[in-house]
Amino acid sequence: MSKPKPLVEFVDVNKWFGQNHVLKDVSFSVDEREVVVIIGPSGSGKSTLLRCTNRLEEVQKGEIHLDGIPITDEDVNINHLRQRIGMVFQSFNLFPHLTALENVAAGPTKVKGVDETEAYEHAQELLNRVGLGDQGDSHPNELSGGQQQRVAIARALAMEPQVMLFDEVTSALDPELVGEVLDVMGDLANEGMTMLVVTHEMGFAQEVGDRIVLMSEGEVAEVTESDQFFEQPRTERGERFLSRLL
Amino acid sequence: MSDALSEREEPTGASSGLLANDNLVRRIGEVVAGLFLAVVLGVLGWTVFSEVDPDLLQTIFPRFVTAYLLVIRIVIVSSILSVSAGIIVGLARISSSPLTSNVARGYIEFFRGTPLLFQLFLIYFGIPSLWGTGQFPISDWEIPAAVIGLTLNHAAYVGEAMRGGINAVPDGQMEAARSIGMSRVQAMREVILPQAWRNALAAIGNDQIILVKDTSLLTLISVPEIMQVFRSVNSATFDPWTPLVWVCLFYLAVTLPMSKLVGVLEARADWGSDRKSLAKRLGSRMPGGGTS
Ligand SMILES: Nc1ncnc2c1ncn2[C@@H]1O[C@H](COP(=O)(O)OP(=O)(O)OP(=O)(O)O)[C@@H](O)[C@H]1O
Numbered sequence: 001m002s003k004p005k006p007l008v009e010f011v012d013v014n015k016w017f018g019q020n021h022v023l024k025d026v027s028f029s030v031d032e033r034e035v036v037v038i039i040g041p042s043g044s045g046k047s048t049l050l051r052c053t054n055r056l057e058e059v060q061k062g063e064i065h066l067d068g069i070p071i072t073d074e075d076v077n078i079n080h081l082r083q084r085i086g087m088v089f090q091s092f093n094l095f096p097h098l099t100a101l102e103n104v105a106a107g108p109t110k111v112k113g114v115d116e117t118e119a120y121e122h123a124q125e126l127l128n129r130v131g132l133g134d135q136g137d138s139h140p141n142e143l144s145g146g147q148q149q150r151v152a153i154a155r156a157l158a159m160e161p162q163v164m165l166f167d168e169v170t171s172a173l174d175p176e177l178v179g180e181v182l183d184v185m186g187d188l189a190n191e192g193m194t195m196l197v198v199t200h201e202m203g204f205a206q207e208v209g210d211r212i213v214l215m216s217e218g219e220v221a222e223v224t225e226s227d228q229f230f231e232q233p234r235t236e237r238g239e240r241f242l243s244r245l246l
Numbered sequence: 247m248s249d250a251l252s253e254r255e256e257p258t259g260a261s262s263g264l265l266a267n268d269n270l271v272r273r274i275g276e277v278v279a280g281l282f283l284a285v286v287l288g289v290l291g292w293t294v295f296s297e298v299d300p301d302l303l304q305t306i307f308p309r310f311v312t313a314y315l316l317v318i319r320i321v322i323v324s325s326i327l328s329v330s331a332g333i334i335v336g337l338a339r340i341s342s343s344p345l346t347s348n349v350a351r352g353y354i355e356f357f358r359g360t361p362l363l364f365q366l367f368l369i370y371f372g373i374p375s376l377w378g379t380g381q382f383p384i385s386d387w388e389i390p391a392a393v394i395g396l397t398l399n400h401a402a403y404v405g406e407a408m409r410g411g412i413n414a415v416p417d418g419q420m421e422a423a424r425s426i427g428m429s430r431v432q433a434m435r436e437v438i439l440p441q442a443w444r445n446a447l448a449a450i451g452n453d454q455i456i457l458v459k460d461t462s463l464l465t466l467i468s469v470p471e472i473m474q475v476f477r478s479v480n481s482a483t484f485d486p487w488t489p490l491v492w493v494c495l496f497y498l499a500v501t502l503p504m505s506k507l508v509g510v511l512e513a514r515a516d517w518g519s520d521r522k523s524l525a526k527r528l529g530s531r532m533p534g535g536g537t538s
């Protein structure tokens with residue numbers, strides 16, 4: 001195997017909301033085909049970091065690169081770049097006026113200009129892949145939370161992104177529906193998708209994650225291989241975070 | 247704790263007497279409604295029977311039809327124009343540019359804050375007088391003036407309804423649309439507006455029904471509409487009841503189908519929430535149920 005190259009790089013990223021310094025010199029990178037899991041207490045800046053990665057929020061200082069391209073540069077075509085970054089939200093955010101299949105095909109047809117027949121065939125394949133092949137005609141309000149979230153993953157995958165961002169995608173789900181979504185994410189990781197995942201599911205972080213990024217009050221407290229992290233974190237803050245989970 | 251509460255509530259419930267019994271309340275409601283219906287039908291039936299002149303009813307019918315057809319044409323044109331303009335006003339109102347949104351706001355405040363009759367007078371009397379006596383080039387100015395007045399006025403209300411409809415769409419929808427690479431404009435068109443339209447539909451439908459009734463004001467700028475016919479028949483015959491029957495029926499003939507249409511549009515926009523879907527949802531929530 002060739003040496004992996006960094007696909008997403010955070011370089012001294014700083015972000016303020018007014019006076020509130022939310023991200024402080026955040027630096028780490030995500031290699032191609034790697035799954036990096038971001039954990040940390042509530043309010044530590046995890047969501048903000050993901051949202052900065054596809055410019056739903058602006059960074060004030062520092063840079064984020066995707067495949068060498070500075071995402072944070074004012075001159076980049078952000079609509080183009082976002083097509084290469086899939087994002088899945090805690091609250092699904094499916095388009096309620098479209099069917100599941102139309103949700104998945106919306107990006108390719110409206111944004112990429114892919115031929116309708118081709119886009120819908122591909123969308124159907126993606127629904128099959130997330131186990132919802134027979135739900136293409138359902139509207140989001142006819143689906144359970146777990147099903148909606150799997151459609152949302154398919155919708156993001158339809159743009160054939162280079163990296164997928166997941167922000168607590170199972171937090172809004174009934175406990176019995178969490179597994180089906182994590183399974184889909186696990187499959188995706190096995191297929192070699194590069195993923196940046198914010199989650200409170202420590203089982204998932206340990207099993208699927210390659211590296212753990214622990215955030216604390218806007219800082220990266222530590223970046224550690226996941227097996228190592230759950231056995232013995234490198235920092236005291238890591239130890240405290242783990243002990244609070246027990 | 248909750249036991250103690252419910253025990254203490256019981257005597258209170260009983261002491262509130264007759265109204266504690268849901269069935270009884272329902273009965274009382276029915277009796278009141280029935281009495282109301284009987285009185286209205288009785289008085290109305292008696293009045294129509296004693297006051298309405300069947301011959302005159304027939305004689306004046308064609309004049310009402312002519313007026314009715316004119317009103318329908320004015321309504322259709324003003325409706326299309328005011329809804330289209332209103333959507334633009336609503337979009338301008340939520341613009342991130344302070345200039346655009348404040349201009350839209352001023353527009354809305356003016357047209358909602360002054361009476362429609364004033365606006366009609368402004369257009370019908372005010373504009374031609376800028377040309378000097380007899381110089382205004384448009385003959386039959388009352389019809390264009392009517393359409394312009396109704397359009398400008400109702401575009402303000404439709405604009406407010408659209409603004410509310412757009413604001414009611416959760417922020418996550420815009421974010422989701424942007425995250426798959428849509429531009430702002432694309433996201434508006436493909437994702438936000440279809441949902442905003444559904445949210446605003448009831449308010450817009452209401453407004454358009456009011457527009458129909460607002461055409462009665464056009465009699466004051468010389469449009470030969472339904473009230474005009476009434477006034478002319480009444481002053482010639484001193485019989486108000488006979489022409490009033492047609493007035494009432496003609497307005498209801500427009501507004502009742504309109505509220506039906508709004509209902510149909512609303513149902514059509516109620517994406518996928520039918521019984522079947524409820525069953526499906528429940529099924530998939532059940533352990534070992536429909537989830538694949
Ligand atoms: N839109 C916003 N405006 C102002 N402050 C914000 C905004 N979004 C987040 N913040 C603040 O930024 C800080 C980090 O929030 P963020 O949502 O990134 O935390 P998080 O780690 O994702 O927490 P959680 O685990 O609760 O989701 C918090 O102090 C929060 O109050």
Ligand SMILES: [Mg+2]
Binds near residue numbers: 046047048168
């Ligand atoms: Mg968060």
